[in-house]
Amino acid sequence: MEAFGVSVNQSSTDLNRYIALAPTNMAYDKSARTYVRGDGFSPLFLKPDASRYLAQLRSVADGILDRSDCWIGAIPQFDAAPTPVRGVVAATLRSIVSAIRRSEAIEIRYQSLSRPEPLWRWIAPHAIGFDGFRWHVRAFCLTDQAFKDFLLSRMLETRATRSSEISADSDSDWNEQVTLEVGPHPALSETQQKVIALDYGMHSGRAKIPVRKALLYYALKRLGLDTDPAARRPQDQQIVLLNGLELGMGSHAQTASSRMEG
Secondary structure: OOOOOOOHHHHHHHHHHHHHHOOOOEEEEOOOOEEEEOOOOOOOOOOOOHHHHHHHHHHHHOOOOOHHHOOOOOOOOOOOOOOOOOOOOHHHHHHHHHHHHHOEEEEEEEOOOOOOOOEEEEEEEEEEEEOOOOEEEEEEEOOOOEEEEEEHHHEEEEEEEEEOOOOHHHOHHHHOEEEEEEEEOOOOOHHHHHHHHHHOOOEOOEEEEEEEHHHHHHHHHHOOOOOOHHHOOOOOOOEEEOOOOOOOOOOOOOOOOOOEOO
């Protein structure tokens, strides 16, 4: 009644209908005077999904989702390591999203760390991407004549827009998907490798991670695969890239690069 804002009669009707649909899913505990999970419980409407459950907890921890909007009935004690809030101006985001929807080019005042002062430049945005820490705009830079990533937090201003003939189909790195194949660090013990395989949901000693080529640099960096595995202890560098040669990155990912503007 409290969770769904329904009456006693409606609650009773709903419980009886559920019992008719799944007779073994719950039983009435006379001493507690309440329904409890039955020994033969099997989800009827939702498929158990640990990732979705934990994503809900993460959203609540980050303040994205209010506890009252979370579908988890009894939330356990939890917390998450804080992530710095990026200073993205709502008006800037709105202008960029509008330009994407209308297939327009937009003029932005962008502060790159490779230059001491911000510059106005025209970009033709077509997508927004997240690298695990920061939000980027994927766009064609009319100054450099190349598709690049621009940090939303470094866009200080936006102003004029104009029609653009740049098509997202031309961004081959964005449209191409590659697959990272990772496995436990070979210098770990056999039992340690088995634990790492469980951590990453590996099958036959490897996990396949699909990623857009445009986001490959960020994925490798986040997984700690952007340096030579020998540079860190196996206990710290717990996984290695198994198909680096296939991806054209040599024995490790040191040669991988991104096209990020500053």
